[in-house]
Each structure stands twice: as C-alpha cells, then as structure tokens.
Amino acid sequence: MPTSKDELEMLEKMETEDLECHLHELLKESRYLVVIDDVWDADAWASLRRALPNNKKGSRVIITTRIKLVAESFGRRKYVHELPFLQPEESWELFCKIVMFPDYDGVDDKTNRCPPRLEELAKDMVRKCQGLPLAIVILGGLLSRKHPDEWPKLPGRFWQHVSGDDFESHDLAHVTQILALSFTDLPHHLKLCFLYLGLFPEDFEIEVERLIRLWVVEGFIQQAEGETLEETAAEYLNELIDRNLIPIAERTWMRIRRCRVHDLLRDFAIEKSKELNFLHIYDGNVYSAPSPYKHRRLASHSYGLKRFASFDQSSNLHLRTLLFFNSENESAQIGELQFLYEKLRLLRVFDLEEIIFNHSQETEHGSLLDAIDKLIHLRYFRISGFKMNKIPPSIGNLQTLQTLECSEFRTSIMLPDEICNAKQLRHLIGCFKWPFRVENLTDLQTLNYIEVDDRMEFNPSRNLINLRELVVIFNGESKGFTLDSIGRLRNLQKLYLEFKDTVWNPTLQPLYHCQRLLQLRLDGRIGKLPTKMHEFLPNLKYLSLFGSNMDEDPMPSLEKVPKLTILDLCFWGVNKYVCIAGGFPQLEILYLLGCHVKELQVDEGGMPLLRGLFIPNNVSIPERLRYIPVLKNWGLVRIDEWPY
Numbered sequence: 001m002p003t004s005k006d007e008l009e010m011l012e013k014m015e016t017e018d019l020e021c022h023l024h025e026l027l028k029e030s031r032y033l034v035v036i037d038d039v040w041d042a043d044a045w046a047s048l049r050r051a052l053p054n055n056k057k058g059s060r061v062i063i064t065t066r067i068k069l070v071a072e073s074f075g076r077r078k079y080v081h082e083l084p085f086l087q088p089e090e091s092w093e094l095f096c097k098i099v100m101f102p103d104y105d106g107v108d109d110k111t112n113r114c115p116p117r118l119e120e121l122a123k124d125m126v127r128k129c130q131g132l133p134l135a136i137v138i139l140g141g142l143l144s145r146k147h148p149d150e151w152p153k154l155p156g157r158f159w160q161h162v163s164g165d166d167f168e169s170h171d172l173a174h175v176t177q178i179l180a181l182s183f184t185d186l187p188h189h190l191k192l193c194f195l196y197l198g199l200f201p202e203d204f205e206i207e208v209e210r211l212i213r214l215w216v217v218e219g220f221i222q223q224a225e226g227e228t229l230e231e232t233a234a235e236y237l238n239e240l241i242d243r244n245l246i247p248i249a250e251r252t253w254m255r256i257r258r259c260r261v262h263d264l265l266r267d268f269a270i271e272k273s274k275e276l277n278f279l280h281i282y283d284g285n286v287y288s289a290p291s292p293y294k295h296r297r298l299a300s301h302s303y304g305l306k307r308f309a310s311f312d313q314s315s316n317l318h319l320r321t322l323l324f325f326n327s328e329n330e331s332a333q334i335g336e337l338q339f340l341y342e343k344l345r346l347l348r349v350f351d352l353e354e355i356i357f358n359h360s361q362e363t364e365h366g367s368l369l370d371a372i373d374k375l376i377h378l379r380y381f382r383i384s385g386f387k388m389n390k391i392p393p394s395i396g397n398l399q400t401l402q403t404l405e406c407s408e409f410r411t412s413i414m415l416p417d418e419i420c421n422a423k424q425l426r427h428l429i430g431c432f433k434w435p436f437r438v439e440n441l442t443d444l445q446t447l448n449y450i451e452v453d454d455r456m457e458f459n460p461s462r463n464l465i466n467l468r469e470l471v472v473i474f475n476g477e478s479k480g481f482t483l484d485s486i487g488r489l490r491n492l493q494k495l496y497l498e499f500k501d502t503v504w505n506p507t508l509q510p511l512y513h514c515q516r517l518l519q520l521r522l523d524g525r526i527g528k529l530p531t532k533m534h535e536f537l538p539n540l541k542y543l544s545l546f547g548s549n550m551d552e553d554p555m556p557s558l559e560k561v562p563k564l565t566i567l568d569l570c571f572w573g574v575n576k577y578v579c580i581a582g583g584f585p586q587l588e589i590l591y592l593l594g595c596h597v598k599e600l601q602v603d604e605g606g607m608p609l610l611r612g613l614f615i616p617n618n619v620s621i622p623e624r625l626r627y628i629p630v631l632k633n634w635g636l637v638r639i640d641e642w643p644y
Contacts, residue, residue, distance in 0.1 A: 020051040031057040038203075038263070039065045042073040085131030088123075094133060095126045098140030098244065118148050134264060135175045141244030142182045179268045182243065192220045193236050194245055195278050197261045198269035199299040201325050205249045205258040208237065210382075213403050213427060217349055217379040218321070228445065228468075230426075254541075254565065254643045279321075282308070297321035297349075305355050309336040313343050320377075321349040341371045348400075349380040353407070373397035379424075381405070390414040396421035402443075406430035412451045439463045449473060449496075457481070462488040469494040476500070483510040492517055494642055499524030512536035519642050521568075523547055534560035542643050544568035544591075559583030559606070566643050570594060581605035588612065589643075592619070600625070 014022065034052065039045065045063065052061065065071050071080045086094065096114065099122075114122050122143070129135035143151065186194060193215055200206055212233040215221055221229045221236065240246045241256070245265060250258040261269070273279045277294075283301035295316050300308050305324065316322075322344065337352075372381070373394035381398075382405040389411050395404070396418025404422075406413055407430055415436035419425070427446040434452045438444065439461040446469045452458045454476025460467075467489050474481070474497070486495065487510035495517060508530055511517065517537055521544040528550070530536065541563050545554070551573045558567065559579055567584070568591040569577075575596050581603040590607070591614040592600065599620040613628045615621065 016047060020047065023051040024053050027051075027059075028053040028055055030055075030059075032059045034059075034061045036061070036063045039063050039070055042070050045074055086133060086136070087131070088127065091126050091129060091131055091136055092123060094136050095122070095140050098137060099144045115148055118151055121151055129178065132175055134262065135178045137244045138175075138178050138182050141242070142185055145185070145243060175264060176268055179265065182245065183268070183272065186243075189220055189222055190236060190240060192218075192278075193233075194240060195269050195273050195276070196220070196297075197246070198266055198273050198281070199279055199297065199321075199323055200261065200266075201283075201299075201301050202263050202266060203260065204325065205260050207258055208234075208256050211259070212237065214349065214351075214380065216426075217402050228466075230445065252643050294318040299323040299325060301325050305336050305340075305352070309339050316344060318346055319344050320346060322347060323349070323351040324353070324355050337368065338371050341374045345374060346377055347375050348377050350375065350378060351380070351382045353382050353384045353405075355383075369395065376400075379403070382407070388413060391416060391419075393418040395419055398422050400424055403427040404429070406432075434458055442466060445469065447471070451475060452481075459485045460489065464489055466491055468492065471496040472498070474499045483508065487511060487513040489514065490516070494519045496521040497523065508533075509536075515539065518542065520544070521546070525549060528552070529554055529557040531557055533557050534562055538562060540564055542566040542568075544570075545572070546570045549573040553577055555579050555583065562586065565589065567591065572596070575599065576601065579603065579606040583607065585609070590614070592616075 125139060126136060129139055212230055215233045216229045221233045223229060224232045246259050247262055248256050249260040270281060279297040280295050281299050281301060282303050298319055368388055369392055377400055378398050379400050380403045384407040391413060393416040401422045402424050403426060412431045412433040414433050417437045420437040420440040423440050424443055425441050426443050428444065429446060429448050432450055434450045434456060442463055443466055444464055445466055447467060448469055449471035452472060452474045458481050468491060470492060490513060492514045493516055516539060518539055519542040520540060523546040526548050540561055543564060549571060553574050555577050563586055564584060565586050566589040567587060571594045573596050576599045579602045583606045586609060587607050588609050589612040590610060597616055597619050602622050602625060610628055
C-alpha cells in the first residue's frame with residue numbers, strides 16, 4: 001500500500017495501541033501475508049497478533065526465528081518448519097561459491113574448484129562449521145584473502161578456535177570462535193573499523209558515506225599516496241565486505257549506499273570492544289552504574305538526550321565519541337545540550353541526528369550551538385531536523401572541525417564569515433545560504449549544498465583546490481555567474497547546478513579544465529553541447545541534463561564520451577534520438593523523458609552494454625532493445641545522492 005512521507009511520520013509518532021488499531025482497520029477487508037524476520041521474543045508476536053484481523057480470507061503470517069521455543073509459542077494453529085543445517089555437499093558448494101582461486105595453477109578453470117591436493121584440508125575445515133551458513137561464509141571470506149598455498153599453515157590456529165565435537169549442532173558458540181579467527185586475521189586498521197560497527201543498533205542501515213567520514217575523523221585511516229583519506233576508507237569498507245564481515249543493505253546501480261551488520265557479527269564486535277575498552281553501549285531499560293573504565297566511545301540506543309544528561313557522567317569525562325540513536329522520540333531541551341558541552345570537553349565526534357529538539361526554545365541567535373566552541377577538540381558534528389536559521393560565529397573557534405552536517409533542516413542556514421577559520425573542514429553538508437567566506441577552507445572536499453538567492457553573485461574561490469563535490473541551487477538569476485568559476489576547481493568530481501525560475505544559457509566549454517569530473521547534473525537551459533565532449537570530459541561516468549529544451553539531438557555530442565555509463569535526459573525538445581554503431585561503448589543505463597520523444601534509433605553495435613532503460617511507453621525502439629529491462633523508478637531523486 002503506497003505510503004507518503006507525511007503518513008510515515010504520522011505512523012512513527014503513534015503509540016503502540018494506536019498502531020494496532022490502525023493496522024487492524026487497514027487489513028480488515030483484505031487477504032494479507034505478513035512476514036516477520038528474525039524474532040527473538042514471543043512478546044513481539046503478541047502485540048502484532050492483536051492488530052491482525054481474523055477475517056477468514058485465507059491470510060497467513062510467516063515468522064523466522066533462531067529460537068525453537070519462540071517458534072513453538074505462537075499458538076495451536078502454527079506450523080513450524082525447522083530449516084535443517086546444510087548437508088556436507090551443500091556446505092561445500094556454498095564454500096566454493098565464496099572462495100575463488102584465480103591465477104592458481106591447480107585450479108580447473110571451468111569449475112573454479114579447489115586444487116585437489118588441498119581439497120581434503122578445505123573440506124575438513126568446512127566440516128567443522130557443522131552446516132551453519134554464516135560460519136561457512138565467514139570461513140570462506142577468511143580463506144578467500146589467502147593464497148591456497150597458505151592454507152596448510154592455518155589448521156593449527158583453526159583447531160584452537162573450532163572444535164566442532166564439543167558443541168551440539170544447534171549451538172552457535174562455535175560460530176563466535178570462527179569469527180574470532182577471522183577477526184585475528186584482520187590487519188590492525190581493519191580491526192578498528194570492524195569494531196566501530198558495534199556502535200550502531202541492531203538491524204540499523206548505515207549510510208556508507210557517513211561511516212566513511214566517521215572512520216576518517218576517528219583516525220582509523222592510513223594516508224595512501226595519491227588518495228584522499230575518504231578514498232582509502234572506501235577501500236577498507238570494500239575489503240570488509242569482501243571478507244563477508246559487512247553485508248550490503250542497499251545498492252544503487254553503481255555503488256553501495258547502505259550497509260548493515262549481522263546481529264551475530266555485531267554481538268561479537270561489542271563483546272570484543274568490551275575486552276579492549278574500545279566502545280560502550282547504553283541500550284538497557286535501566287541505566288547501569290558508572291563504569292570503572294574511562295569511556296572513549298559511546299552510543300546511546302535507548303536514552304534520549306534528556307535522560308542521558310541526567311545520568312552520572314563520571315565515566316564519560318574522557319569521552320571522545322558520542323552517538324545518539326533515540327528510540328524514545330523524546331523532545332530534548334537546549335539546556336541539556338549545553339550541559340553536555342560543559343561536561344564532555346574532550347568530545348571529537350558528536351552525532352545528534354536522531355535527537356528531536358524543542359523548537360520553541362530556539363532564538364534567532366542560534367542558542368542551540370551558542371556554547372559549542374567549548375568542544376575545542378570537536379572534529380565531527382551532525383544534527384538534523386531542527387529549526388535554525390543561522391550558525392553562531394563561535395563555530396569558527398573549532399580549529400579541528402572536519403565535518404559539519406546539518407541535514408533535513410526546515411530552512412536554509414546562514415553561515416558566519418568565521419566559518420573560514422575552521423581550516424581543517426573537509427565536509428560541509430546541509431542547506432546553506434550564500435554568501436559565506438570559504439577562501440581559507442583549502443581542505444574542503446564536499447560543499448552540498450548552497451542556495452544562491454536572486455541577483456546574488458556566486459563566484460567560488462579558486463582556493464578550494466581539494467573540492468570534490470559541489471551542489472548549488474540558484475533561486476533566480478545569479479549576478480554574472482558563468483561556468484568559468486567552476487572550471488577553476490580542477491579536482492572536482494561531482495557537480496550539480498539547479499536553476500529555479502530563471503533562464504540559463506551557458507556554454508559547457510569551461511568545464512574542459514575539470515578533467516576529473518565523474519558526475520554532472522545540470523537542471524536548466526544550456527547552450528549548444530560541445531562537439532568534442534569526449535575530449536574535455538574524458539572521465540565522465542554520469543550525465544543528467546534536465547529541462548534543456550534544445551531542438552538538436554544530443555547523441556552525436558555524447559556518444560563518444562568514453563566512460564559514460566549512465567545518461568539521464570529529461571525534457572529535451574527532440575523527437576528522435578539516434579545512436580550510431582559504436583556509440584556509447586560503456587553506457588549501461590539510459591533514461592529518456594519528455595513529451596516530444598517519439599523514437600530512439602540505435603544502430604547495430606551501438607550501446608552494447610545497455611542493461612537498463614527508462615522511456616515513455618509510446619516511444620519506438622529497436623527490436624533488440626525490447627529485451628532490456630525497463631526501469632520502474634529512478635533512484636536519483638535527492639540532490640545529496642549520486643549513482644557513484
């Protein structure tokens with residue numbers, strides 16, 4: 001059933017009893033199938049059961065659980081299907097799918113099977129997993145990182161951690177031992193990154209870019225020559241994914257957008273972190289006594305800011321990292337935040353995204369952040385959903401600040417000129433009103449996004465030598481703006497310009513200097529496309545042109561761009577698009593929309609890699625393209641999201 005954003009917000013505010021009544025009303029005339037995954041407590045079913053009408057229409061409820069007693073507690077009319085552990089041949093097949101053997105002489109190229117002389121050893125390891133898929137996946141992830149010649153060196157350590165005969169087949173304890181082996185095999189920097197995942201709640205979908213920025217400010221990332229810290233952090237993430245330690249939660253066509261942590265992996269990370277005093281979690285119904293340890297990193301899962309501020313903070317005086325995941329939805333007071341500013345002077349990471357503040361207390365002077373400069377070591381500050389129209393000048397006193405994120409604010413925010421004193425700033429994310437001084441922010445990589453009002457001059461400083469991502473929204477005509485000022489940003493990789501209520505007719509030629517540009521989105525009229533776009537944008541992978549009502553077919557200019565993978569053309573005044581043989585050699589996704597579009601002609605040999613198509617129903621296309629999957633929706637609906 002379609003649900004709008006407003007309806008979702010309404011549902012989130014409902015009490016449990018109201019939700020039960022609402023769901024009962026929605027389903028009372030329907031035949032429904034409800035699936036509840038990974039249930040650990042029968043009480044969860046008791047609440048939902050009251051909401052499900054017994055309307056005798058053949059409805060069904062499917063529940064998955066690891067706990068047999070939970071499955072057996074769901075009433076007389078249940079059917080319990082016990083999923084068996086994998087058989088030896090199934091376990092071996094799963095293992096072989098995970099472990100690949102490229103460039104190894106003993107491998108059968110057709111089957112990619114284990115070298116015969118190592119097969120007995122590998123099967124013995126797999127047997128110790130006792131048919132548990134997670135254990136096999138973790139073991140496979142470990143061995144896939146090692147050359148098969150190294151495998152014989154592993155059994156000594158492996159048997160120390162895994163003695164399958166000591167466990168009943170339903171016992172998960174040996175999975176933890178395999179995790180311990182895989183964890184031990186990680187290099188030190190990846191161990192830190194993996195343990196850090198324990199801060200996030202169970203089943204929480206973690207935004208990859210957020211996680212990368214957190215790893216950077218925590219100091220986990222080792223500088224690699226020719227790469228930014230963020231680029232290296234992305235490589236760390238991919239390595240943990242390759243080792244099957246981080247599952248992917250959401251993937252776009254071209255990149256991983258969100259990840260999550262399997263509950264058993266998360267439990268292991270938390271337990272290991274306790275041993276090392278690496279992080280702590282507040283997640284119980286009753287606050288525990290102060291810890292004898294000095295907390296360094298802490299996440300609050302069950303307590304909002306109000307209750308957290310009321311606790312004894314003696315264990316937290318040395319706190320470096322504080323993240324809130326507010327399950328209470330309580331409204332916090334400004335004074336409680338200022339109390340933490342006073343007490344937690346050593347904070348480096350402060351993430352308040354989940355906290356709801358009392359808007360009535362906010363003054364036009366930005367009292368929410370008035371005392372933030374007391375956190376002189378702060379590197380990362382994130383807050384969202386608060387009604388604030390300006391950030392106080394004291395923000396400039398944060399000499400170590402690297403990330404400032406003010407997402408989902410109700411109005412655009414004015415930044416003070418003092419922001420240019422935060423010279424280590426790398427990421428400025430939110431809706432910020434131009435102008436503000438940026439000439440000293442030479443480390444700035446992300447500026448997403450700026451609002452430029454009518455008749456306001458926009459001319460970004462040439463000193464932004466490390467800027468990788470720039471998003472600008474023009475609310476009217478910009479005084480004297482051309483792409484020449486953008487062309488000075490030689491390291492730019494992502495550029496999005498949107499023009500509202502204005503006529504914009506620039507030439508794209510100045511972008512010739514942005515040789516590293518990977519993604520370009522332009523919303524508004526543009527001048528004639530350069531005929532040699534393949535020469536001055538050789539690395540472009542994604543191009544979106546929206547509202548460019550030109551009457552010339554853009555394909556001749558675009559089809560030679562060598563790395564173009566996604567093309568999004570919307571509302572061009574063109575009836576027919578023509579792609580010649582050999583055109584768009586790397587194009588995978590094509591998005592065409594507009595009332596004038598009648599025909600897409602693609603000669604044989606054109607768009608050879610096309611795998612996704614979004615076009616109006618009445619557009620004529622070649623027969624061979626009719627087998628290309630038609631995209632039902634387009635995920636690029638937010639200005640802060642990119643396909644790469």
